[in-house]
Amino acid sequence: MSKVMQIRDVPDEVHDALVEAAEAEGLSLTRYLLRELEHLAKRAQIVRDNAAVIRRTQSRIQGKPDRRTILSVLHEGRGD
Numbered sequence: 001m002s003k004v005m006q007i008r009d010v011p012d013e014v015h016d017a018l019v020e021a022a023e024a025e026g027l028s029l030t031r032y033l034l035r036e037l038e039h040l041a042k043r044a045q046i047v048r049d050n051a052a053v054i055r056r057t058q059s060r061i062q063g064k065p066d067r068r069t070i071l072s073v074l075h076e077g078r079g080d
Helices: 012-024 029-061 067-078
Strands: none
Touching (some): 029 067
């Protein structure tokens, strides 16, 4: 079941910018904000998943991996 959310004390300039962005994409403000919240939730999950991969990699190599190792394991975890 879907939930109702309410955000109070949104500054006028933020509201105006969001309305403008929604109109530019031909969406209602509600639809635009729902889409943006969905993107935010997905991005947050990706960050958590990536952090878990980094922790597992650090545990496997017993130390801090370099950037190349981290990227390699991330790609491996995504099936790339």
